[in-house]
Amino acid sequence: xxxxxxxxxxxxxxxxxxxxxxxxxxxxxxxxxxxxxxxxxxxxxxxxxxxxxxxxxxxxxxxxxxxxxxxxxxxxxxxxxxxxxxxxxxxxxxxxxxxxxxxxxxxxxxxxxxxxxxxxxxxxxxxxxxxxxxxxxxxxxxxxxxxxxxxxxxxxxxxxxxxxxxxxxxxxxxxxxxxxxxxxxxxxxxxxxxxxxxxxxxxxxxxxxxxxxxxxxxxxxxxxxxxxxxxxxxxxxxxxxxxxxxxxxxxxxxxxxxxxxxxxxxxxxxxxxxxxxxxxxxxxxxxxxxxxxxxxxxxxxxxxxxxxxxxxxxxxxxxx
Amino acid sequence: xxxxxxxxxxxxxxxxxxxxxxxxxxxxxxxxxxxxxxxxxxxxxxxxxxxxxxxxxxxxxxxxxxxxxxxxxxxxxxxxxxxxxxxxxxxxxxxxxxxxxxxxxxxxxxxxxxxxxxxxxxxxxxxxxxxxxxxxxxxxxxxxxxxxxxxxxxxxxxxxxxxxxxxxxxxxxxxxxxxxxxxxxxxxxxxxxxxxxxxxxxxxxxxxxxxxxxxxxxxxxxxxxxxxxxxxxxxxxxxxxxxxxxxxxxxxxxxxxxxxxxxxxxxxxxxxxxxxxxxxxxxxxxxxxxxxxxxxxxxxxxxxxxxxxxxxxxxxxxxxxxxxxxxxxxxxxxxxxxxxxxxxxxxxxxxxxxxxxxxxxxxxxxxxxxxxxxxxxxxxxxxxxxxxxxxxxxxxxxxxxxxxxxxxxxxxxxxxxxxxxxxxxxxxxxxxxxxxxx
Numbered sequence: 001x002x003x004x005x006x007x008x009x010x011x012x013x014x015x016x017x018x019x020x021x022x023x024x025x026x027x028x029x030x031x032x033x034x035x036x037x038x039x040x041x042x043x044x045x046x047x048x049x050x051x052x053x054x055x056x057x058x059x060x061x062x063x064x065x066x067x068x069x070x071x072x073x074x075x076x077x078x079x080x081x082x083x084x085x086x087x088x089x090x091x092x093x094x095x096x097x098x099x100x101x102x103x104x105x106x107x108x109x110x111x112x113x114x115x116x117x118x119x120x121x122x123x124x125x126x127x128x129x130x131x132x133x134x135x136x137x138x139x140x141x142x143x144x145x146x147x148x149x150x151x152x153x154x155x156x157x158x159x160x161x162x163x164x165x166x167x168x169x170x171x172x173x174x175x176x177x178x179x180x181x182x183x184x185x186x187x188x189x190x191x192x193x194x195x196x197x198x199x200x201x202x203x204x205x206x207x208x209x210x211x212x213x214x215x216x217x218x219x220x221x222x223x224x225x226x227x228x229x230x231x232x233x234x235x236x237x238x239x240x241x242x243x244x245x246x247x248x249x250x251x252x253x254x255x256x257x258x259x260x261x262x263x264x265x266x267x268x269x270x271x272x273x274x275x276x277x278x279x280x281x282x283x284x285x286x287x288x289x290x291x292x293x294x295x296x297x298x299x300x301x302x303x304x305x306x307x308x309x310x311x312x313x314x315x316x317x318x319x320x
Numbered sequence: 321x322x323x324x325x326x327x328x329x330x331x332x333x334x335x336x337x338x339x340x341x342x343x344x345x346x347x348x349x350x351x352x353x354x355x356x357x358x359x360x361x362x363x364x365x366x367x368x369x370x371x372x373x374x375x376x377x378x379x380x381x382x383x384x385x386x387x388x389x390x391x392x393x394x395x396x397x398x399x400x401x402x403x404x405x406x407x408x409x410x411x412x413x414x415x416x417x418x419x420x421x422x423x424x425x426x427x428x429x430x431x432x433x434x435x436x437x438x439x440x441x442x443x444x445x446x447x448x449x450x451x452x453x454x455x456x457x458x459x460x461x462x463x464x465x466x467x468x469x470x471x472x473x474x475x476x477x478x479x480x481x482x483x484x485x486x487x488x489x490x491x492x493x494x495x496x497x498x499x500x501x502x503x504x505x506x507x508x509x510x511x512x513x514x515x516x517x518x519x520x521x522x523x524x525x526x527x528x529x530x531x532x533x534x535x536x537x538x539x540x541x542x543x544x545x546x547x548x549x550x551x552x553x554x555x556x557x558x559x560x561x562x563x564x565x566x567x568x569x570x571x572x573x574x575x576x577x578x579x580x581x582x583x584x585x586x587x588x589x590x591x592x593x594x595x596x597x598x599x600x601x602x603x604x605x606x607x608x609x610x611x612x613x614x615x616x617x618x619x620x621x622x623x624x625x626x627x628x629x630x631x632x633x634x635x636x637x638x639x640x641x642x643x644x645x646x647x648x649x650x651x652x653x654x655x656x657x658x659x660x661x662x663x664x665x666x667x668x669x670x671x672x673x674x675x676x677x678x679x680x681x682x683x684x685x686x687x688x689x690x691x692x693x694x695x696x697x698x699x700x701x702x703x704x705x706x707x708x709x710x711x712x713x714x715x716x717x718x719x720x721x722x723x724x725x726x727x728x729x730x731x732x733x734x735x736x737x738x739x740x741x742x743x744x745x746x747x748x749x750x751x752x753x754x755x756x757x758x
Binding site: 174267 | 406407410411413414432433434435438439521522524581582584585721723724727730731733734736737745748749752753755756757
């Protein structure tokens with residue numbers, strides 16, 4: 001079969017090679033594999049270059065600077081071992097900010113995925129009304145995170161509309177949602193979840209729509225209830241979307257700053273002081289080495305969370 | 321395996337090279353061009369870059385324009401968001417970027433963060449230094465002056481609503497901690513709906529005003545306390561620490577129900593509004609906010625409604641500070657012509673251009689060659705405090721690691737820390753900052 005014929009028919013061309021004298025036997029398997037890898041590498045090259053320059057090198061530089069005395073007070077940078085980490089630990093920043101970051105990320109991830117999965121089920125069918133609602137729920141994704149934070153600050157203010165609404169049922173209701181330690185972290189995490197749920201919902205909708213209708217119809221014929229179909233068929237087959245969403249939302253939340261900046265500025269006290277906010281505070285005081293150490297902690301946190309999480313979630317993925 | 325080694329080596333070499341480049345950039349500090357020769361003519365037709373706050377007053381903007389007209393030089397402005405200006409300066413500075421003129425906080429502890437001796441031009445030879453008493457405590461570090469301070473100089477004091485205090489039977493506003501608690505009790509007993517003291521904890525910085533900037537006036541006479549802490553002779557968590565008693569006053573006020581209900585989330589803007597509409601009796605803020613009050617209502621209403629007085633732990637000693645507004649430095653950039661022009665800018669705004677600025681800005685002049693205009697209302701009350709003999713520089717001026725005090729004050733305010741824990745925590749931050757400077 002000629003190559004043109006293959007394009008028309010869609011059938012693969014026989015793997016043969018010509019020399020001046022006629023047909024020759026196909027190359028050895030190892031040789032073929034090597035060429036295939038080399039061919040793919042060319043396509044991967046831009047991604048590899050971008051990763052090296054925009055992740056690899058900054059990561060190495062940041063790791064190095066984490067172990068240096070680098071401040072605005074002096075023009076020299078000197079190696080100081082673990083001093084930055086010890087100092088941050090003594091200040092109570094390292095442990096506290098890591099704890100707050102992890103709690104924030106878990107709340108955000110759970111809220112986003114639970115709400116998004118429910119919305120995806122509700123909006124799965126592609127009709128005009130659902131298209132409208134999908135667009136509506138996606139709109140917050142397009143908002144600036146800072147704007148979203150400022151809007152919710154006003155909504156959650158003690159004299160704001162949310163307390164006003166609750167006050168219709170509970171006269172005199174007054175509560176500083178962002179001013180109480182017990183609720184501030186939860187509220188900012190939920191604002192973050194609200195901001196990005198539309199995106200996660202779309203991933204779940206596309207995941208649900210890739211499940212073959214014949215599988216669902218077979219289950220219906222077998223008498224499976226809606227809940228049983230969701231639990232035993234859709235959930236397992238949604239595993240790739242689940243993997244993507246869980247990792248994206250969890251790891252993304254480790255880098256949270258903008259919404260916290262525009263709502264609580266890390267407060268009340270340090271109740272919402274995530275690692276990135278601590279980085280900002282240290283940097284603002286000219287303590288660049290300790291700031292780098294905190295940034296390094298974020299990178300480590302992302303790696304020790306993402307790698308095993310992806311491995312575990314990929315392992316449980318099933319395919320039709 | 322062996323074929324992979326060179327690649328790995330190359331990757332690490334590239335990373336190393338990039339790190340080295342980064343460090344070279346970060347190590348910052350333009351090559352010093354030495355001191356500027358003030359006897360030479362200042363250049364004209366030069367374009368100077370200035371980093372300044374986006375919230376500069378009209379009087380300052382007009383001053384810049386007047387300099388451009390007088391000198392023939394042009395200023396290219398880089399606006400920094402006011403709330404995050406210090407961090408924005410640090411970020412740009414750390415990458416080695418330098419403006420020709422920098423608007424920046426002139427307190428010694430803030431100046432130290434930019435490593436003045438290596439990065440700024442020494443302007444000790446300017447007439448300004450001899451003509452400004454303030455240059456002894458602001459814009460100067462280790463006896464060398466690097467920055468000029470035009471003002472406004474903020475004085476920390478207690479704003480009060482005259483009607484609320486009168487309704488509570490208070491003829492004079494409180495000027496110390498004990499009187500403040502008594503005034504709170506009187507307002508509560510009067511049956512007024514107004515909160516006794518407004519605290520804008522949501523903006524963070526107002527939470528430092530009452531227990532820190534204002535309360536510490538007695539302890540920091542002549543900047544004694546701040547300098548002792550900076551030298552390590554005194555710890556803020558020593559027994560009987562005035563910082564701890566200041567924080568304890570906040571706890572006492574909170575537990576007595578003296579603050580507004582939303583003290584943890586309210587902003588300073590809301591405190592000004594509450595003062596004017598009589599929903600609070602008092603609040604402690606810097607005199608910077610006077611302009612905001614006059615912007616919110618007509619002058620007659622503000623003067624009839626609001627008063628401003630000194631406040632400290634015991635005797636009502638006023639504290640003051642020069643902030644970044646109206647404070648300028650000339651960084652070393654390596655361009656001799658621009659450095660000379662930048663110093664010319666500092667010289668002009670403190671000599672020929674200064675009186676016009678003082679008149680327009682309605683401020684107490686920081687330079688003896690200028691005359692104070694006729695000030696009225698709250699401006700006159702603030703000026704009177706500023707000119708008192710016992711007025712002292714704010715306790716923050718010299719304390720390294722002061723940037724953490726705001727967070728600590730908020731934690732105490734909202735009950736997350738006790739005053740004792742607060743000063744312990746702060747001392748650790750101070751130790752960190754002192755170590756960073758060594």
